Amino acid sequence: MNRRQFLQFTAASTLLAGCKEPLLPAIPPWLPVSVLKPAMNEGHWLRQLKHLPPSSGERKVGTVIIGSGIAGLTAAWRLQQQGYTDFVLLMGAEPFGNASAGQWQDVRYPRGAHYLPLPTMESVHIREMLAAWQIIEANPFSTQPRYDELALVHALDERIFANQQWQDGVIPHSSANSQQQQTRFFNWVNKLKQQRGRDDKPLFTIPALLSSQDQEWRDLDKQNFATWLSAHGFTDPSLRWYLDYCCKDDYGLDSQKISAWAGLHYFASCHGQSENASESSVLTWSEGLHHLAEKMLPKTAQCLQGFAININEHSQGVDVLYSAGLGKKNFILKAQRVICATPLHVSARLLPHLSSYGFDVKQHMPIHAPWLVTNVYLDRFPQEFKGVDLAWDNVVYGSQSLGYVVDTHQWLRAAKPEYTVFTAYHALNAASAKIGREWLQHASDTELLTLGLSDLQQVYGQQLWQCARGVELTLRAHAMASPSVGFLHNTGLQALQAVDGKVLFAHSDLSGYSIFEEAAWWGWQAANTILR
Structure with a gap:
């Protein structure tokens, strides 16, 4: 094409x-039109780089966190919360990543992610942060915490334009047969939310790693979601359009391309509750998840502007070569540990021998x-x-x-x-x-x-x-x-998840799909490893 x-x-x-x-x-x-291409120029420059540029100086530090997306920010927040301050956060080519924001007049707006579902019982890391910021006002680790009303999405939360008029909800009002299939699907999902596997873990939860490891459920990863839906009689066009919409909204691809496990996970993993909101409620702000990202930013002295060029692990530690910006000077950070909180396609450039960690770029890249x-x-x-x-x-x-x-x-x-x-x-x-x-x-x-x-x-x-x-x-x-078909069985991602050396990996890519909770989970895990 x-x-x-x-x-x-x-x-x-x-x-x-x-x-x-x-x-x-x-x-x-x-009409004024601006086009932003965050990190695109830096990424192309890095991809075309043949030889490492010279350094203009060096600095010693205990830990370097590379990347200020949610994973990197969470790692920084967790380290600082626990009193560990010997670190720097290398902000990267686009500070805040998918949680970045802009402003017009006094209206702040998202340039990426814009909401957070109510966290599951398993998302202890999210609950702890929300409580620290008083977004959870009471009982943070109970089944039904109380949330700040200003953060809960206000009514009317959603509507759909169909047949030249607006209707409430996001599934169009349709025929009796359509409604029957919709009811059957959501009843099925509600049952999955309540079920646990033989290992006593929820069938589907967030973080995904804490979901049941029962093979009969993980085998859903061997087929696409569309095939599973058809096999179970979910063929109604309006329902299928809605399910495709949901898949693209969370995963960027439709039901023909994503794993059936991921398709069901989208619905069955959202079982967080609240004392003062419905289960389907979400947390949102004008600027989207930038609201939370700003709260995780460490002190100015620990934030370093620039982007990484190379990570060199050696017997004495880890050297990080970084640029202060395209056309600017380059420097080396000499660290004891590094948390690589960049997308894996970037990590592959920073670590040319990524295969030594068990990740083959051609075979394992999501x-x-x-x-x-x-x-x-x-x-x-x-x-x-x-x-x-x-x-x-x-x-x-x-x-x-x-x-x-x-x-x-x-x-x-x-x-x-x-x-x-x-x-x-x-x-x-x-x-x-x-x-x-x-x-x-x-x-x-x-x-x-x-x-x-x-x-x-x-x-x-x-x-x-x-x-x-x-x-x-x-x-x-x-x-x-x-999360395309087979993502749960990606041995390269599993290898990076298990790495416990001078270089640690922390990014939602490790989960095979990109949401705030997963990114934060890996940042939290990496920080805890540093703190051991």
């Missing part, structure tokens, strides 16, 4: 029968799904279609995109603000992740905007431009690891 064919496919797939207005063919000339995140600055709210009111999460039925969230939804004010930011998400569920990345890299602003605004255009048409005052497009070429 060439670039033109891919564009035609993705653009065509977003059009629904009965769409009020067609997508605009071009960006209005007056799929990394590309994403497009679009933030639209609006000086007023566009007029709504009939049906339920504007919600936090707004989804278009039949779309290949993932809808949009309203970033001022959590604002508690007497009246709705005049202005806002809408954040729209699109996982490039192409024939391969490589095709999606190539398209992101070479697409024009017009092509990116057409794709990024497809859902908003379907809902608001031309009036979107009457309200818009700017658009920011964030291109995430390797946004997240996706």
